[in-house]
Amino acid sequence: MSKKPSLGRQKIKIAKIQIKNHLQVTFSKRRSGLFKKASELCTLCGVEIAIVVFSPAGKVFSFGHPEVESVTDRFLARKSNVNSSNLHLVESHQIASVPELNLQLMYMVNELEAEKKRSEALDQMRKDGQSQFWWEAPIEDLSLHELQQLKDSMEELKKSVDIHVNNIIGGSDRAPIILSSTGDSCVDNYIWLCP
Amino acid sequence: MSKKPSLGRQKIKIAKIQIKNHLQVTFSKRRSGLFKKASELCTLCGVEIAIVVFSPAGKVFSFGHPEVESVTDRFLARKSNVNSSNLHLVESHQIASVPELNLQLMYMVNELEAEKKRSEALDQMRKDGQSQFWWEAPIEDLSLHELQQLKDSMEELKKSVDIHVNNIIGGSDRAPIILSSTGDSCVDNYIWLCP
């Protein structure tokens, strides 16, 4: 009897899997692996994590820890706060769909990425020399020119922050979402977003 | 000489790491591992992923794939009806008259005075403790809460700027002004906010 022993795990190139069936299997396995890693990181380090995955099929998978509030409501809850400022928000009590929430999260992440790049550039400038740090100096020492630059910088910064807050909070200014919790054996206390 | 060979990777319980230093190392390693897994999943399966991690220190780490546009554009596509941002930074190619230019300079002087007072207050805060200087930190180090505070501060600043502008220029709805490049040593190419 020839028993063909498994070759075991084989090395693969990190490139888009072409065999569709194969891809589906890999996606499923690696997605759960990713979520498991995330949950471990949560537990080990006591951090809050949110993950959103848009599958090729258009499905949305997401992971959040530990409570819904920690990641999502931190945005949604600010609604009232923002309302009191000069943002023009339309009152609505429509309940957001989870995909919409995920879009918002995704948007937020991208915004954060953009800000990160921006700040990296600023960091670089900082490393290039102290002389350019007019924007770190006390305001009373600034020349008019510098003050204008400061103002412009702040406007730029504010604009981007504003846009993202506006879209996250104001873009769907509505009641928070109820997320169901699975009694999964692997993960207690993790709350999953149900697509 | 006793060379102590490494025990190699040891099994650990998935529970909050108590040794703080240890935790930091693990957080850093596993975070990067998680992001790597995520990027592989992106590539292998052609999916879009966003991850946000709030560290215990309040820092925010995030991962997004593939391009900012891919996700944000989807979002922005439906944002138009909601946007109505409170910030109207309008570019205009209208050339300001000299009287208007003077008004702007006047405005700047007033603004400078206001900022001077403001900075005195901030200076006082600075003396009270370094911990409050979240707004001096690079953006990527800001928590979402701090981002919100930053935004609010900027809202305040802009509001006062707007009031000044209204008072000085006349409070009337007028076309935004752009200062033409005057060759002036002090000011060139500034764009002004339309009140």
Place this chain on the structure above:
DNA sequence: AAGTCTATGTATAATTT
């Protein structure tokens, strides 16, 4: 904080059930 090294724990590609 970030990188190296070793030994070992884990994830998973390919296959089988």
Place this chain on the structure above:
DNA sequence: TAAATTATACATAGACT
């Protein structure tokens, strides 16, 4: 279609730099 198997690739704990 999904679960189990197996052998290997990869991740990482701990110690050190």
